[in-house]
Amino acid sequence: MDSTDAITVVDAPVVCRISPTVDLLFSRWTTPILWTLHRSGRLRFGELERRLGTITPKVLTERLRQLERDGLVRRQYFPEVPPRVEYEITDLGESLSPVFAALADWTDDHLPAVEQARSAYNGPLPR
Amino acid sequence: MDSTDAITVVDAPVVCRISPTVDLLFSRWTTPILWTLHRSGRLRFGELERRLGTITPKVLTERLRQLERDGLVRRQYFPEVPPRVEYEITDLGESLSPVFAALADWTDDHLPAVEQARSAYNGPLPR
DNA sequence: CTGGATCCAGACGGATACTG
DNA sequence: CAGTATCCGTCTGGATCCAG
Numbered sequence: 001m002d003s004t005d006a007i008t009v010v011d012a013p014v015v016c017r018i019s020p021t022v023d024l025l026f027s028r029w030t031t032p033i034l035w036t037l038h039r040s041g042r043l044r045f046g047e048l049e050r051r052l053g054t055i056t057p058k059v060l061t062e063r064l065r066q067l068e069r070d071g072l073v074r075r076q077y078f079p080e081v082p083p084r085v086e087y088e089i090t091d092l093g094e095s096l097s098p099v100f101a102a103l104a105d106w107t108d109d110h111l112p113a114v115e116q117a118r119s120a121y122n123g124p125l126p127r
Numbered sequence: 128m129d130s131t132d133a134i135t136v137v138d139a140p141v142v143c144r145i146s147p148t149v150d151l152l153f154s155r156w157t158t159p160i161l162w163t164l165h166r167s168g169r170l171r172f173g174e175l176e177r178r179l180g181t182i183t184p185k186v187l188t189e190r191l192r193q194l195e196r197d198g199l200v201r202r203q204y205f206p207e208v209p210p211r212v213e214y215e216i217t218d219l220g221e222s223l224s225p226v227f228a229a230l231a232d233w234t235d236d237h238l239p240a241v242e243q244a245r246s247a248y249n250g251p252l253p254r
Numbered sequence: 255c256t257g258g259a260t261c262c263a264g265a266c267g268g269a270t271a272c273t274g
Numbered sequence: 275c276a277g278t279a280t281c282c283g284t285c286t287g288g289a290t291c292c293a294g
Contacts, residue, residue: 018162018227021234021238031143036143056288057257058259060257069244071248092240098232099226100145101229106222110222111147114219173275176276183269185267185279187277189267209276
């Protein structure tokens with residue numbers, strides 16, 4: 001395992017090594033999904049949909065498939081009538097809790113300052 | 128501080144309170160920009176552009192304006208010829224370091240497991 | 255109940271060229 | 275040097291309907 005070489009021959013040096021993780025975790029719905037499953041434990045599809053409020057079943061399925069593929073969520077199918085499917089966080093998913101805790105702490109401590117800065121901003125308006 | 132009410136009358140309960148922060152921090156380029164400024168300190172526009180590699184000036188300007196508006200980055204303009212502009216992280220931006228540290232730790236410890244799960248996945252292929 | 259199939263809209267970002 | 279101005283492609287996500 002001696003990757004002791006000081007010289008990397010990679011043409012495109014990795015600017016920011018957390019970017020792959022960011023792509024994994026933070027899109028419109030993945031964060032709320034992980035957050036909800038983390039807090040509520042195992043949930044059925046419909047129950048999850050209800051708690052997320054405005055998500056559509058199509059999008060919920062897409063995001064759940066992605067999270068399942070990436071090993072963060074486990075899907076369990078029960079061949080009953082009517083069918084039942086339950087989702088829960090995996091151990092790998094649970095390992096994210098320090099990340100979410102850090103985000104929650106920062107949100108509590110500093111989000112108001114952001115809102116204040118935003119309303120005080122006088123420069124060229126973005127977006 | 129007695130928010131002891133068990134009943135919340137809010138129609139749209141906040142599903143995930145970190146979502147506003149997520150919107151603030153994690154888009155295609157905001158994370159690399161903050162990461163770079165955090166590690167390298169004060170940088171000129173062109174230098175930042177060079178370090179980010181493939182970003183275009185238009186997008187870099189857009190993201191920097193947004194970060195400036197939100198109080199995470201400070202822009203300093205020097206009316207010289209040729210003009211010089213320098214960017215740096217604000218104290219509010221620096222307060223994000225625990226968040227990025229948690230993300231970096233998780234990336235080092237668990238990203239390989241994600242890649243392994245992904246390659247082992249046999250279900251319906253998303254994306 | 256749990257989705258899959260379609261179609262669609264808007265946002266974000268990339269490419270290129272130009273300017274104070 | 276540090277952006278702006280245009281144009282355009284892609285991708286996520288929303289709406290709706292349908293099916294096992």
